[in-house]
Amino acid sequence: MKAGGAGMTKAQRLAKAQTSPTPDKRTQSWTQDPEGVRRSILEAARAEFVEHGLRGARVDEIAAKTATSKRMIYYYFGDKEGLYxxxxxxxxxxxxxxxxxxxxxxxxxxxxxxxxxxxxxxxxxxxxxxxxxxxxxxxxxxxxxxxxxxxxxxxxxxxxxxxxxxxxxxxxxxxxxxxxxxxxxxxxxxxxxxxxxxxxxxxxxxxxxxxxxxxxxxxxxxxxxxxxxxxxx
Known part of the structure; x- marks a missing residue:
């Protein structure tokens, strides 16, 4: 058997790449400075709500401007109204x-x-x-x-x-x-x-x-x- 992934098929290498853990900068930021990330979320959310109101604001846009994910925003704030x-x-x-x-x-x-x-x-x-x-x-x-x-x-x-x-x-x-x-x-x-x-x-x-x-x-x-x-x- 060849070492590493040399003996794997292309499909096997792809599956391994998809399941192997990779560093996530957003997750690292959250665990290293949770209060800083929370402030970042609130700041981005403030700008989004001020510009578009509650109904027009998009959580996707807020997540894109912060060091976290939409899923993490929902985890900590519940939903868009909770964030608002x-x-x-x-x-x-x-x-x-x-x-x-x-x-x-x-x-x-x-x-x-x-x-x-x-x-x-x-x-x-x-x-x-x-x-x-x-x-x-x-x-x-x-x-x-x-x-x-x-x-x-x-x-x-x-x-x-x-x-x-x-x-x-x-x-x-x-x-x-x-x-x-x-x-x-x-x-x-x-x-x-x-x-x-x-x-x-x-x-x-x-x-x-x-x-x-x-x-x-x-x-x-x-x-x-x-x-x-x-x-x-």
Whole structure:
């Protein structure tokens, strides 16, 4: 018998090649850096969902742009909707983490509330993908948000942050009593969100570029002023 595959027929050599284990760079990447690959999947998925929405996004395209496979994506995220929900969770986790890092409790109430309003405006302006994902989720009646226990807990943190600042302002006589933290949050978010969500339509209808640096700066200061005037006695 000849050594190696010299005595094999062409069909036998082909069968052996198909069954022999070969190194898979994507599998190696996953086992060596699973968190890195997971982040890569979420980043590619975010871009796909933002561009095509939930229904138009293709998992094949997401897998092609990452160091893993479609099968592995399904293994870790369940299905396309599970991956979409994970992207939403990561995006809400990011903005809430930044809010908590502002350390508003160390600032006087008016300065703290102004800083939060300015940060929120800047975050939306610098992260249009977040705005787009929220818009997409509203098309789906927020059913993925409703199914995520993680997001529900994350979003409560901003109300606690606002309540702490607001209560200090009321106690110091700087803010009028009777305003709910949720209403403060909704006002700040609405003013910041609209500047990004309606930028294209406002530009088309009025010829007004809300994304131009000087105009965006003016809008930012207006948002801060509006919030503080709403709160003052």
């Amino acid at each position: 929900r994970a992207v939403l969770e990561a995006m809400y986790d990011r903005i809430r983490s930044f809010e908590r890092s502002l350390d508003l409790s160390a600032l006087p109430p008016e300065e703290a509330m102004g800083k939060l309003a300015g940060f929120t405006f800047d975050y939306h302006a610098q992260n249009p993908d977040f705005v787009r994902m929220v818009m997409i989720e509203n098309i789906h009646h927020a059913r993925h948000l409703a199914s995520s226990d993680k997001i529900a807990g994350l979003n409560l943190s901003i109300l606690s942050v606002i309540r702490e600042v607001y209560d200090r302002g009321v106690a110091a006589g700087l803010f009028r009593p009777g305003i709910e933290p949720l209403d403060i949050h909704l006002t700040i978010s609405a003013l910041s969100f609209y500047n990004v969500s309606n930028r294209a339509s406002i530009g088309q209808v009025f010829g007004h570029d809300m994304g131009a640096p000087e105009i965006e700066g003016q809008r930012r200061q207006m948002v801060i002023d509006i919030v503080l005037r709403m709160l003052r006695p």
